Amino acid sequence: MKKQFVAIACFSAAILFVYLHLKWNTLNPSHVYLPARGVTYLTEETMRYGTIFVPSLMADPIKSRIYLKHAHKVYNLGDQVQVQIDLYDRNGNHKKTGGDLLRVWMENPERAALVSGRVADFNNGSYTALFKAAWSGRATIKAFIxxxxxxxxxxxxxxxxxxxxxxxxxxxxxxNLTDATQCSIRQEKSLKNEWCNFTKENDGYSYYCRKSKIKQLTCNTWSHSYSSYGLYILNTTEKGIQRLSVEDPKKTIFYRVQ
Incomplete structure (x- = not known):
């Protein structure tokens, strides 16, 4: 039982780590070669209060563009290769906001060579990726959302x-009675008497579960905890956005630079 609680606590901690990673997942150009504007990513205010979800205004890999900046016919080993990425929505309009997480890399499959690029978000729909020429021969640069x-x-x-x-x-x-209720790492104070407090069993990490409506099933009759994906209430648009994460990554790879 204890291991199950620890797993849940670790998962919650992992979510916070992902958020912090995303928040700082842009290149800090104060000590390198990208413009200072590239620091900004999603602000806490944006993350906390969200946005109005309009699918047609989301970044579209088919409409988006990637191209070399200060292109040279030949790059020498160790040279910096700079790429400009402009995101466009489904209507073909240049996005005015940043916050889309991009992955950019340069590869040569025949040589089994690959290097990832460091991305700076200008918070206006445009991004810069920087590579270092690491091998001799041709290279293809790819990006995906x-x-x-x-x-x-x-x-x-x-x-x-x-x-x-x-x-x-x-x-x-x-x-012979069984019932399942929803749990959370926080409890609504106004409904305090409706929750079972399992923080102690969870090694001190906050963990609360709704009491069963079956009177015989008290907090002491707890058997185990488990998780299920997607039982929270989302509207049709939000469900569509959530499914984007499990789509085939190949669908989000856009224009390549060779």
């Missing part, structure tokens, strides 16, 4: 409301 801005904001909104991106459940069992 790993996570759209709207996906990140939606995940943050879900986490703020439910305390997890997964639905946490507790199962109670006694006298």
């Amino acid at each position: 790993a996570t759209r801005r709207e996906e990140i904001v939606l995940s943050y909104m879900i986490f703020q409301k439910y305390g997890s991106l997964w639905t946490l459940l507790a199962e109670y069992q006694a006298n």
Whole structure:
């Protein structure tokens, strides 16, 4: 039982780590070669209050563009290769906001050579990626939208409301009776008497589960906890945005530079 609780606590901590990673996942150009404007990513205010989700205004890999900046016919080993990335929405309009998480890399499959680029977000729909020429021969530069801005904001909104991106459940069992209720790392103070407090069992990490409506199933009859994905309430648009994360990554790879 203890291991199950620890796993849930670790998962919650992992979500916070992902958020912090995303928040600082841009290149800090104060000590390198990119413009100072590249520091900004999603602000806490944006993450906390979200945005109006309009699918047609989301970044579209088919409409987006990638091209070399200060292109040379030949690059020498160790040279810096700079790439400009401009994101466009489904209507073909240049995006005015940043926050889309991009992955950019340069490769030569025949030589089994690959190097990732460091991305700076200008917070206006444009990004710069920087590589270092690491081998002799041809190279192809590819980019794809790993996570759209709207996906990140939606995940943050879900986490703020439910305390997890997964639905946490507790199962109670006694006298051939079984019931499951929803859990959270936080409890609504106004409903304090309706929660079972399992913080102590969870090694001191906050963990609360709704009491069963079956009177015989008290907090002491808790059997185990488990998680299920997507039981929280989302509208049709939000469900569509959430599914973007599990799409074939090849669909989000856009224009290549050779």
